[in-house]
Structures are given as structure tokens and as C-alpha cells.
Amino acid sequence: MNRPMYDLILKGGTVVDPAQQIHKVLDVAIANGKIGRLDSGLDPSSAWQVIDVTGQIVTPGLVDLHTHVYWGGTPLGMNADRVGPATGVTTFVDAGSAGVGNFRGFKEHVIDRSRVRIVAFLHISHLGLLGAIFDPTNLAVVGESFDLRYLLVGPAVMMGRAYPKVIRGIKVRTSLEASGDRGVVPLHLALQAAEELGVPVMVHIGPPPPTRREVLSLLRPGDILTHVFRGDPNGPLDRHGRVLPEMVDARQRGVLMDLGHGGSSFSWNVARQMLDQGFAPDIISSDAHHGLDIKVGGDPGLPPRTLPGAISKMLNLGMSLDEVIRASTITPARAIGLEQEIGSLREGAVADVAVFELEEGEFEFEDMYSGRTTGRLRLTPHLTLVRGEILSG
Numbered sequence: 001m002n003r004p005m006y007d008l009i010l011k012g013g014t015v016v017d018p019a020q021q022i023h024k025v026l027d028v029a030i031a032n033g034k035i036g037r038l039d040s041g042l043d044p045s046s047a048w049q050v051i052d053v054t055g056q057i058v059t060p061g062l063v064d065l066h067t068h069v070y071w072g073g074t075p076l077g078m079n080a081d082r083v084g085p086a087t088g089v090t091t092f093v094d095a096g097s098a099g100v101g102n103f104r105g106f107k108e109h110v111i112d113r114s115r116v117r118i119v120a121f122l123h124i125s126h127l128g129l130l131g132a133i134f135d136p137t138n139l140a141v142v143g144e145s146f147d148l149r150y151l152l153v154g155p156a157v158m159m160g161r162a163y164p165k166v167i168r169g170i171k172v173r174t175s176l177e178a179s180g181d182r183g184v185v186p187l188h189l190a191l192q193a194a195e196e197l198g199v200p201v202m203v204h205i206g207p208p209p210p211t212r213r214e215v216l217s218l219l220r221p222g223d224i225l226t227h228v229f230r231g232d233p234n235g236p237l238d239r240h241g242r243v244l245p246e247m248v249d250a251r252q253r254g255v256l257m258d259l260g261h262g263g264s265s266f267s268w269n270v271a272r273q274m275l276d277q278g279f280a281p282d283i284i285s286s287d288a289h290h291g292l293d294i295k296v297g298g299d300p301g302l303p304p305r306t307l308p309g310a311i312s313k314m315l316n317l318g319m320s321l322d323e324v325i326r327a328s329t330i331t332p333a334r335a336i337g338l339e340q341e342i343g344s345l346r347e348g349a350v351a352d353v354a355v356f357e358l359e360e361g362e363f364e365f366e367d368m369y370s371g372r373t374t375g376r377l378r379l380t381p382h383l384t385l386v387r388g389e390i391l392s393g
């Protein structure tokens, strides 16, 4: 008998790969950690292993553009190797957990040892998010950009040049709890570093200062605004419920609008009004993280919010399956310049794959601004593969 050509075939699933405009039943064959072939009716004897995924959705591994995975390095940090297999996320983009002062530890002790892929937006604050104390009962105890002496452009550029494969952008948080009364000064410094490195900036907005308008006016094509669907203060709608013109202008310029769900940055009501006016997010990300309530010792486990949860909300608000998968695979892959490797199941791409069930029923969802709400659809992860290797099943 001949040696099988493939290591694995995922058989009979519905492949949804917006990068290739594919949405149909196909088999996915994997060899040597790459996508070997995408075709219907592949011969099972051509692979060492065949998994029947009939009735399930097969997508490129999810790329979560806003996460916090410096486990042990900041209180927010999740263990990406625990979260990835349970959620279909194969690439975690860490949004500023580390700055120059603690990036090397992140790289050596977390990124290099993880089975899932991790890349980072380096925080423009030397302290990274270790410099922020998040206290839900007392807004803004300390922010990592309160003191501008921590915001060092030169060292950030040096670090970015030392690790170009891993540092894919610069992160900055501009809001009362992160930057106090410094307004857009931290953003100017982040842009300066990003400009020198030729990478995008991801900017967080929250309660002003600065205002959304001030922030948006500075962003360049390819820069990312995260927490786009937060409620007031500093939401994306005017007092008549219309999308702010500066949001429309920024999008036309090529600024990327990222969901960044998080613990308090997604309003169901705002999202509905935005979608009604044709303003869907370009990217759906989780901003998944732990909080200060994390138990001491042991693995932190799964965070309360995950990317499939954020995607499910957008499905229930009317985005199509193709739209939500595009916004969580190829668009974020492109935002970090990795679209040749990840974000699609085209032949020759890295075999990062996720398998989901699209459940129909009556499901409860949390809304941070108004309690609970229900929806009809839920995307439930079943299988996660990174470089062709099964991490969960």
C-alpha cells in the first residue's frame, strides 16, 4: 500500500473562507502543517487520519486582534494555550500587555513557548498594561500613560526593530483612566514610533479626554480604532442616534474599526443602531482578559468573554456568517501583515483551522449596558488545529 499523501482530512464540513469567497461543502486535506488540498470527495485512504465534520462549519483558525495573553506578566493575562483550543482562536494578537520594560519576558516566557501563535502590539508606555490598575469600583486609580516620562519613542522603535516578526504594531490607550488629562499626546507618541517602524497603531478609546473626534482625526490608513461599539460617554453615535461623521470619514480613509468587546466596551444597543445604518465593524475581536479577581496560583483557565461569543452577538445582530468570519480571519490577518500565512484555507497556507457548530435555539447573551438579551444563533467551537496539529476535539 502506498503511503498516504495527507496527514489529515476534515471531511464533509461546510468550508467558510471569505478570503477565497468559498462557502460550500468541501474536504480539507492537510499535509506537513499546510493546507494540501481543498476539494470535494477526497479519497479517505489518501490520509492517515480522517475526521468527519459533516454538518459543521470549517473556517480558517480565528485571528483575535485584541487579546491579553501575557499570563503572569499582567493581571489581565490569559493562558493562550488554554483559550485557543477551546475557542478556535489560533492567532492571538496581544494588545499592549507589554511595553519596552517587560517585552522580553513576554517573548521568552510566553510567546516562544506557546503552541498557538502570538504576536503583539507593543505598548508605547514602557510599563505596558502592568502600569494600569483596573478597579471596577473606582475608575482610574492609575493609568499606564498618566506620566508621559514612561512613553519612550526611541526604545519602542529599537524593540520593534529587534523583533519585527512578533511586534506587528504599537498600542496606546487614550482615555481618562489610561492617560488622565494628557489628551492625544500619548497617541502622537505612539504614531511617531509606528511611523518609524512602518506598522499600525491600535488605539483604545474610553471616557474622554480625548474625544473620539480628536483621536480619529489623527489616525492613518491601516491604523486601528478599538472598542468602536462602546456606549456613552464617547460612543460612536450622535444624540439623534446617527453614526458620527468622523467615524464615516475615518473609515473612508482606511482606518480599521475593531470591535474589541472586552468587559465594558460593547453596547448591544449601539451595535444595533450602527448596523442599521450599514456600519459593521471591519474586525471582530474579543479583548478577552482576566481581571483582578483572578485566583492566586494555578492556571487562570478561560476568561468570561471569548471571540466566539463576540462573533455570535454580531450574527444575532444581522451580520452574515461570511461577514463575521471575514472580520475574524482574513481582515485581522491583513491588519497585521500576515495575510500570506494565516487567515485563509487556500492551498499552501499554514494549516490553522477551526471547526464550529452553528447552533440554532434560544440563547442568552450578556449586554454590559443593559443586562441580558437573547439571540437565536450561537457559534460553538468543536475543533482547533494549529499548523495541522489538533489542539482540541
Ligand SMILES: [Zn+2]
Pocket (backbone or CB within 6 Å): 066, 067, 068, 095, 262, 287
Ligand atoms: Zn484590551
